[in-house]
Amino acid sequence: MKGRFITLGMSLxxxxxxxxxxxxxxxxxxxxxxALGGADDxxxxxxxxxxxxxxxxxxxxxxxxxxxGAIFQGVFRNPLAEPYLLGASGGAxxxxxIALLVPMGLPEAPLLAALSFLGALGAxxxxxxxxxxxxxxxxAGLLLAGVAVAAMLGALRSFLMLALSDDSMNLQVVLSWTxxxxxxxxxxxxxLLAGLVIISLLASLSLAHGLDLLGLGDEQAFAFGxxxxxxxxxxxxxxxxxVAAGVAFGGLVAFVGLIAPHxxxxxxxxxxxxxxxxxxxxxxxxxxxxxxIARSALPPAEIPLGLITALVGGxxxxxxxxxxxxx
Amino acid sequence: MPPAxxxxxxxxxxxxxxxxxLACAAPHAQEAQAPISVEDATGRTVVLTKVPRxxxxxxxxxxxxxxxLGLMDQIVGVEDYTRFPPELxxxxxxxxxLGFSVDAIAALKxxxxxxxxxxxxxxxxxxxMTRIGVPVLVLLARDVDEVLSNxxxxxxxxxxxxRGEAVASALEQRLTTVAxxxxxRCPSVVMITGKLGNGLVLVARSDTYTxxxxxxAGGCHALERSVVAHVSPEAVIASDPDVLLFAGRQEDLxxxxxxxxxxxxxAIKEGRAHMVxxxxxxxxxxxxxxxxxxxADLLRHDAx
Numbered sequence: 001m002k003g004r005f006i007t008l009g010m011s012l013x014x015x016x017x018x019x020x021x022x023x024x025x026x027x028x029x030x031x032x033x034x035a036l037g038g039a040d041d042x043x044x045x046x047x048x049x050x051x052x053x054x055x056x057x058x059x060x061x062x063x064x065x066x067x068x069g070a071i072f073q074g075v076f077r078n079p080l081a082e083p084y085l086l087g088a089s090g091g092a093x094x095x096x097x098i099a100l101l102v103p104m105g106l107p108e109a110p111l112l113a114a115l116s117f118l119g120a121l122g123a124x125x126x127x128x129x130x131x132x133x134x135x136x137x138x139x140a141g142l143l144l145a146g147v148a149v150a151a152m153l154g155a156l157r158s159f160l161m162l163a164l165s166d167d168s169m170n171l172q173v174v175l176s177w178t179x180x181x182x183x184x185x186x187x188x189x190x191x192l193l194a195g196l197v198i199i200s201l202l203a204s205l206s207l208a209h210g211l212d213l214l215g216l217g218d219e220q221a222f223a224f225g226x227x228x229x230x231x232x233x234x235x236x237x238x239x240x241x242x243v244a245a246g247v248a249f250g251g252l253v254a255f256v257g258l259i260a261p262h263x264x265x266x267x268x269x270x271x272x273x274x275x276x277x278x279x280x281x282x283x284x285x286x287x288x289x290x291x292x293i294a295r296s297a298l299p300p301a302e303i304p305l306g307l308i309t310a311l312v313g314g315x316x317x318x319x320x321x322x323x324x325x326x327x
Numbered sequence: 328m329p330p331a332x333x334x335x336x337x338x339x340x341x342x343x344x345x346x347x348x349l350a351c352a353a354p355h356a357q358e359a360q361a362p363i364s365v366e367d368a369t370g371r372t373v374v375l376t377k378v379p380r381x382x383x384x385x386x387x388x389x390x391x392x393x394x395x396l397g398l399m400d401q402i403v404g405v406e407d408y409t410r411f412p413p414e415l416x417x418x419x420x421x422x423x424x425l426g427f428s429v430d431a432i433a434a435l436k437x438x439x440x441x442x443x444x445x446x447x448x449x450x451x452x453x454x455x456m457t458r459i460g461v462p463v464l465v466l467l468a469r470d471v472d473e474v475l476s477n478x479x480x481x482x483x484x485x486x487x488x489x490r491g492e493a494v495a496s497a498l499e500q501r502l503t504t505v506a507x508x509x510x511x512r513c514p515s516v517v518m519i520t521g522k523l524g525n526g527l528v529l530v531a532r533s534d535t536y537t538x539x540x541x542x543x544a545g546g547c548h549a550l551e552r553s554v555v556a557h558v559s560p561e562a563v564i565a566s567d568p569d570v571l572l573f574a575g576r577q578e579d580l581x582x583x584x585x586x587x588x589x590x591x592x593x594a595i596k597e598g599r600a601h602m603v604x605x606x607x608x609x610x611x612x613x614x615x616x617x618x619x620x621x622x623a624d625l626l627r628h629d630a631x
Contacts (some may be wrong), residue, residue, distance in 0.1 A: 304527075
């Protein structure tokens with residue numbers, strides 16, 4: 001098992017290395033070493049102050065999405081569950097629309113992160129509250145509530161976009177955010193993001209045992225001393241908070257939360273104590289690579305990250321679906 | 328209907344039309360006679376059976392073109408974002424923020440609608456307008472020359488081809504003056520036209536009329552042509568232009584300067600990051616020429 005984690009760790013390193021090399025101009029390893037050695041030409045400084053933090057941020061956002069995805073799939077005991085399932089994406093997009101379109105006189109970057117975080121978490125909380133009005137929500141009820149809330153939030157988002165945009169604040173501002181994309185963080189922002197990843201990893205590991213028990217079925221879990229209803233709600237909220245943190249820094253990056261836990265299961269099996277960190281590593285590697293492709297495929301343009309992850313994730317999702325239909 | 332009444336009706340109609348035509352023609356002696364037939368930017372032949380008197384120009388650029396020809400009085404409706412000349416904000420609105428209202432346009436009884444293919448306007452309007460017999464003129468602005476030829480085209484369509492020609496030639500003359508004063512060195516320029524929610528920036532591409540306006544003002548594009556206008560900040564910073572232009576508000580430019588990496592730009596370090604007017608560079612109307620003149624001065628000043 002240790003060997004598998006070493007493989008995953010190496011993959012992440014390779015992915016990060018690719019991310020640093022890739023860009024509108026490919027940077028040779030020699031140039032990167034020169035920059036790391038403290039050269040003060042513009043190219044080197046740009047690598048250090050722009051590209052490296054960006055690659056680090058992409059890996060960290062990927063880790064959050066991977067963790068969130070693994071928690072959601074564990075709670076719903078459904079391999080097709082993904083972290084945006086319960087309205088998180090719609091809620092986050094509303095928060096982002098407000099941050100981007102309503103002038104509030106506050107610095108944009110932290111405001112965007114804060115409002116999209118609150119939106120994502122708020123939407124999930126709303127779904128849980130609606131589905132749990134009378135009794136313990138069954139999975140189907142929760143998912144349906146999620147679909148309905150997501151549809152309403154999506155419409156509200158579109159309305160906000162149309163109503164609040166004008167000739168200087170056009171629709172593209174919000175639309176591009178919904179397509180995902182890592183913003184190069186300031187050093188403080190990067191430190192905050194790294195801190196959030198550590199907290200998220202610890203929080204999700206504290207759920208690992210409960211998620212394993214939940215996998216045995218409600219009665220078994222209950223027999224082992226777990227209150228499935230309470231645990232599910234807590235786990236979903238934790239997962240949503242983790243995903244919301246990822247969304248706050250990377251916009252709506254599609255499919256990573258769905259794919260990462262699957263690849264993780266192939267590597268380390270279904271036990272969550274191993275699956276959660278594995279999903280984080282895989283999510284990190286995936287987003288670092290996709291972000292590298294996004295920055296380097298059509299220079300000097302940059303393709304929104306969510307398009308790249310969806311173009312990779314879409315076929316994967318279809319593959320899973322077709323296998324499910326066959327069994 | 329008794330058959331005998333038909334010739335009478337036709338005579339009546341002719342008299343009415345003739346007197347209407349006289350009434351209209353009298354104060355506009357120079358006007359061309361209807362029907363007017365012009366070919367628009369999409370290659371459609373637009374036939375105006377009478378000289379238009381009630382015009383709905385959709386989008387700020389088209390309203391400015393019509394106003395520049397002295398036809399502001401004939402504009403009967405505009406869309407939500409049309410704000411220049413300021414008098415136009417008082418005109419009835421036909422939508423724009425949340426789509427365009429065919430009903431609102433029809434209620435204004437226009438005899439000419441001018442559109443540009445943006446925000447679904449063409450798609451939403453051409454078919455219904457044509458069905459109710461309102462001619463629709465489609466304009467494009469792919470370069471500065473096309474902006475000027477739009478003045479000629481609108482002049483022709485509204486029955487005042489001489490005025491269209493006069494206004495366009497006067498603007499051309501100003502461009503010739505700018506070109507004559509151009510320095511030998513061509514400073515590299517990037518114009519940022521917006522910052523997106525995902526951290527990317529929008530830039531004026533070389534193959535747009537805004538890109539053309541930059542070249543007319545004496546600038547060269549620092550960035551190679553991009554497939555889409557969403558450009559990575561890293562690419563802009565690495566291109567290290569002589570001059571950085573920002574079409575927007577000063578406070579947004581100041582915010583941009585504080586983002587990671589932007590401090591590295593020579594243009595920012597050496598004080599050649601300037602704000603330019605969005606109206607002059609992003610609304611393809613006559614004010615574009617004002618923008619080109621101001622930018623030419625700015626570039627010459629920076630080079631000295």
